[in-house]
Amino acid sequence: MLKIENLHASIEGKEILKGINLEINEGEVHAIMGPNGSGKSTLASVIVGRDYVQITDGRILYDGEDITKWSPEERALKGVFLGFQYPVEIPGVSMVNFLRAAINEQRKYRGEEPISPSEFLRIMREKKNLVGIDSALTNRSVNEGFSGGEKKKNEIFQMAMLEPRLAILDETDSGLDIDALRTVAQGVNALKRPDNATIVITHYQRLLNYIVPDFVHVLYKGKILKSSGKELALELEEKGYDWLQDDNGNGGI
Amino acid sequence: MGKEVLRNKTPELTRMVLDRFEKTGTSVKTGLLPAVKIMQQKGREAFLTYGIPGYKNEKYRFTPVQKYFEKNIPPLMVPRNRNFKLDDIFRCDIPTLNTFMHVVLNGFYFEETSSLGKMEDGIRIGGLRQAMKEMPGLVSKYLNLAAGESTDGLVALNAAFATDGFFIYVPDNVVMEKPVQVVNIVNDNQSDLVQYRNLIVLGKNSEARIVVCDHTLSEYESLSNSVTEVFMDREARLDMTRLQNENNNATNITHTFIRQEARTLLNNNHISLHGGHIRNNLDIVLVGSHAKSHANGLFLMDHDQHVDNHVFVSHAAPECFSNQLYKGVLNNNATGVFSGKILVEKGAQKTEAYQVNKNILLTDTAKMNSKPQLEIYADDVKCTHGATVGQLDEEAMFYLRSRGIRENDARLMLMYAFAHDVVRKIRIEVLQDRITELVEKRLKGDIPKCHTCLVNYS
Numbered sequence: 001m002l003k004i005e006n007l008h009a010s011i012e013g014k015e016i017l018k019g020i021n022l023e024i025n026e027g028e029v030h031a032i033m034g035p036n037g038s039g040k041s042t043l044a045s046v047i048v049g050r051d052y053v054q055i056t057d058g059r060i061l062y063d064g065e066d067i068t069k070w071s072p073e074e075r076a077l078k079g080v081f082l083g084f085q086y087p088v089e090i091p092g093v094s095m096v097n098f099l100r101a102a103i104n105e106q107r108k109y110r111g112e113e114p115i116s117p118s119e120f121l122r123i124m125r126e127k128k129n130l131v132g133i134d135s136a137l138t139n140r141s142v143n144e145g146f147s148g149g150e151k152k153k154n155e156i157f158q159m160a161m162l163e164p165r166l167a168i169l170d171e172t173d174s175g176l177d178i179d180a181l182r183t184v185a186q187g188v189n190a191l192k193r194p195d196n197a198t199i200v201i202t203h204y205q206r207l208l209n210y211i212v213p214d215f216v217h218v219l220y221k222g223k224i225l226k227s228s229g230k231e232l233a234l235e236l237e238e239k240g241y242d243w244l245q246d247d248n249g250n251g252g253i
Numbered sequence: 254m255g256k257e258v259l260r261n262k263t264p265e266l267t268r269m270v271l272d273r274f275e276k277t278g279t280s281v282k283t284g285l286l287p288a289v290k291i292m293q294q295k296g297r298e299a300f301l302t303y304g305i306p307g308y309k310n311e312k313y314r315f316t317p318v319q320k321y322f323e324k325n326i327p328p329l330m331v332p333r334n335r336n337f338k339l340d341d342i343f344r345c346d347i348p349t350l351n352t353f354m355h356v357v358l359n360g361f362y363f364e365e366t367s368s369l370g371k372m373e374d375g376i377r378i379g380g381l382r383q384a385m386k387e388m389p390g391l392v393s394k395y396l397n398l399a400a401g402e403s404t405d406g407l408v409a410l411n412a413a414f415a416t417d418g419f420f421i422y423v424p425d426n427v428v429m430e431k432p433v434q435v436v437n438i439v440n441d442n443q444s445d446l447v448q449y450r451n452l453i454v455l456g457k458n459s460e461a462r463i464v465v466c467d468h469t470l471s472e473y474e475s476l477s478n479s480v481t482e483v484f485m486d487r488e489a490r491l492d493m494t495r496l497q498n499e500n501n502n503a504t505n506i507t508h509t510f511i512r513q514e515a516r517t518l519l520n521n522n523h524i525s526l527h528g529g530h531i532r533n534n535l536d537i538v539l540v541g542s543h544a545k546s547h548a549n550g551l552f553l554m555d556h557d558q559h560v561d562n563h564v565f566v567s568h569a570a571p572e573c574f575s576n577q578l579y580k581g582v583l584n585n586n587a588t589g590v591f592s593g594k595i596l597v598e599k600g601a602q603k604t605e606a607y608q609v610n611k612n613i614l615l616t617d618t619a620k621m622n623s624k625p626q627l628e629i630y631a632d633d634v635k636c637t638h639g640a641t642v643g644q645l646d647e648e649a650m651f652y653l654r655s656r657g658i659r660e661n662d663a664r665l666m667l668m669y670a671f672a673h674d675v676v677r678k679i680r681i682e683v684l685q686d687r688i689t690e691l692v693e694k695r696l697k698g699d700i701p702k703c704h705t706c707l708v709n710y711s
């Protein structure tokens with residue numbers, strides 16, 4: 001589904017991603033771990049098409065097509081979704097209008113009629129229950145005045161509404177207490193299908209107790225130092241990142 | 254006001270304008286109230302003293318009033334071209350507001366002959382000229398009471414020559430159930446300089462909701478210089494919305510003076526949707542304690558349009574509250590100005606006064622000048638102000654696009670949201686809905702015709 005080849009990317013001339021290779025197939029859950037500043041969010045940003053990150057080399061293939069020139073909305077309509085690490089507040093844009101617009105864009109893209117008000121309400125109700133988001137929040141402006149945890153839940157709620165093929169969840173666990181974490185993880189698991197995939201970005205192992213990854217990658221200073229099965233997460237939890245070294249003997253914190 | 258303002262810097266232009274008015278003459282020389290005669294005399298003198306604001310006039314620095322008057326547009330002193338049915342040129346269908354629609358055409362109340370509308374509870378609405386005849390005591394007491402103190406030559410010019418406009422009186426303890434709508438129309442087959450004068454008097458503990466629409470239907474160049482005075486007696490409540498939807502050949506200068514006695518509540522909304530050159534002066538004085546004043550404004554300008562909002566809120570009594578919220582979106586080469594002043598006088602302790610001005614520039618060539626000014630002479634005061642000039646929030650844009658919303662739609666969503674902040678302050682629900690619609694059309698780039706209004710704005 002997603003194939004990243006030798007991806008180099010910079011922000012304002014500073015190279016942040018230094019040759020990433022990653023392959024994700026349908027039905028898989030991948031975890032990307034790594035200390036702060038290693039480039040996890042930058043990687044997520046390039047996949048969804050943020051223009052302040054410049055790709056200097058390599059490519060991103062999605063279903064075999066190079067998507068590096070695609071607009072963010074094209075990527076979204078083809079099923080790529082990012083749960084933001086820092087969801088932005090948008091005063092004056094109501095959750096309802098925002099979600100309806102997003103869903104109708106999807107439907108238009110698929111050549112379908114706009115969603116009916118009753119159908120929309122029904123789906124909203126269903127998905128709200130799924131992720132355990134407070135009902136009142138959807139009457140507000142997008143993320144406005146939401147607590148840190150509510151913002152994260154709102155990202156998963158949007159994921160549930162939009163049912164992406166490839167969901168990237170950037171530190172969705174930070175700011176959530178254990179109960180909220182559990183509900184959110186249950187929501188994510190419930191959305192899992194044989195034909196979709198999830199990338200979970202985190203720097204704690206905690207979330208991975210609930211969302212069990214098939215693969216764990218360690219991103220460090222813009223490179224993937226190690227890829228392995230889920231046991232890697234536990235190892236990292238125990239030993240930290242110090243013991244990891246790349247082929248050139250780089251690494252360590 | 255500094256001494257600077259007091260000297261007439263455009264003596265020749267001022268003289269020329271005065272001559273032009275005096276040569277054109279007025280239909281009303283006889284039967285004027287002594288108070289009106291005094292106003293006219295005082296106005297003439299003040300006009301000669303202060304003159305047409307020149308290019309260096311600090312108050313009009315960014316709005317070239319001198320240029321407007323140098324065009325020598327002839328003043329319209331008597332009503333003309335009124336032999337048509339109003340319905341044929343203009344219809345406004347803001348629902349439920351229709352009941353009390355009043356029209357001022359080229360500065361003259363349209364139903365000139367009819368008497369003031371009399372409604373139950375003693376509410377009186379109609380033309381100012383008619384009010385001079387029917388309520389001479391009240392008109393004499395209030396007319397020019399606030400505007401007469403101004404050192405603005407344009408206010409003086411209006412006092413010297415304007416003879417008509419609309420008049421609204423709500424007696425003590427009366428709540429006007431339905432909103433009143435006043436539509437100012439400029440429509441003629443030639444260029445006109447129009448001047449009109451409006452007076453609103455609200456008795457103690459009374460309540461009114463007023464919608465004023467400024468429309469220019471004429472294709473000819475027009476210059477309008479109007480003065481509105483509003484007097485709110487103790488505990489009066491007023492919700493007033495002025496909607497400006499004019500064509501590119503229209504220059505509209507408005508002066509609004511509002512005087513608030515103790516425990517009054519004002520909600521004033523100024524929506525400039527379209528227009529060539531717009532200058533709005535709003536002058537609010539909180540005369541009595543515990544008065545509350547909200548001055549909200551929204552302006553949406555494009556191409557070579559210009560809008561200048563000059564707001565002055567004076568706290569002359571203790572424990573009053575005021576808030577100014579002005580937002581603007583400027584496209585193409587449009588220019589905007591916001592100059593908001595808060596004055597807290599010495600005795601005005603426990604004042605709360607706030608001001609926010611936010612602007613979005615959609616192009617590199619649009620320009621905004623924002624100038625907050627605080628003058629505080631009391632020590633127990635809560636006062637803040639903030640101004641921003643920027644583009645649409647990039648983060649928010651990306652967030653919306655990352656959910657599949659097209660760039661253009663995302664931009665519109667953010668602009669609606671930005672504007673809605675002001676529109677939602679309008680307390681008349683149907684009007685709020687209509688203005689929301691007009692604002693959305695405007696931001697989309699459609700011509701914001703007021704629904705069934707039959708005339709094109711170009």
Ligand SMILES: Nc1ncnc2c1ncn2[C@@H]1O[C@H](COP(=O)(O)OP(=O)(O)O)[C@@H](O)[C@H]1O
Nearest residue numbers: 011012016035036037038039040041042043052
């Ligand atoms: N918008 C930005 N402008 C400049 N530098 C940035 C920006 N975003 C991230 N960076 C830099 O890129 C590097 C990687 O950051 P990030 O991808 O956020 O790491 P992580 O998500 O792993 O904590 C850091 O050095 C950070 O300072």
Ligand SMILES: [Mg+2]
Nearest residue numbers: 040041085171
């Ligand atoms: Mg990050």
